[in-house]
Amino acid sequence: MEESPAAKLTCRELDVLRLLVHGLSNRLIARRLDISEKTAKNHLSSIYMKIGATDRTQAALYARDVGLIGPGEAAPPVPAFTPVPKDDAPPAGPTLTARERGVLRLLARGFSNRLIARHLGISEKTVKNHLSSIYMKIGATHRTQAALYAQCVGLTS
Structure with missing residues (x-):
């Protein structure tokens, strides 16, 4: 084993x-x-x-x-916000555009800005603009928080 x-x-x-x-x-x-x-x-x-x-x-x-959180320790807090709507669900909470959801999904998979841009056929500057908008809407201050948020609300599946 x-x-x-x-x-x-x-x-x-x-x-x-x-x-x-x-x-x-x-x-x-x-x-x-x-x-x-x-x-x-x-x-x-x-x-x-x-x-x-x-x-x-x-x-x-x-x-x-893999659950690497200490004994008795809760998962790290995610900023207080409402879950992002699924593609076919009516908007609730922070309304991310379809493109922002796509950018966030790729970010949560660990893609760099350059790879996100290539995958979506947009410029790196546009990716940065989308990320700034996403951070503001969900209350994140950096990409790790945004990726954890995406995982928390099920955008990574």
């Missing part, structure tokens, strides 16, 4: 990953764990390699998928 990638992480790497899921920056992770920013960055690089992620968004989504 093969062990999961999460089982290969050290205790410190698990701590870093749990803080990452909460949306903390490298600086805040370092302060919380009383380590240098460089050490936090090195831990993240090691985590990415071990779990097969390419960036913090993929790592955060992975951590949520």
Whole structure:
């Protein structure tokens, strides 16, 4: 029986990953764990390699998928907002356009702005504009929060 990638992480790497899921920056992770920013960055690089992620968004989504949340600890809070409507559902809560939902789905799958642009046949600048609009509508401040929101409301399926 093969062990999961999460089982290969050290205790410190698990701590870093749990803080990452909460949306903390490298600086805040370092302060919380009383380590240098460089050490936090090195831990993240090691985590990415071990779990097969390419960036913090993929790592955060992975951590949520496998339940890497401490005992008795609730899942990280998602900003208070109403779920995004499905493509065929009537709008409720923050109304994202069909294109914004498409951008958010790809973001939640870990695509970079460049790959989102290529996949949708739009410019990177347009992707950035859509992301700014999405962040404002759902109350996110960065792509990891937006990806976790998308997962929470079922846009990743």
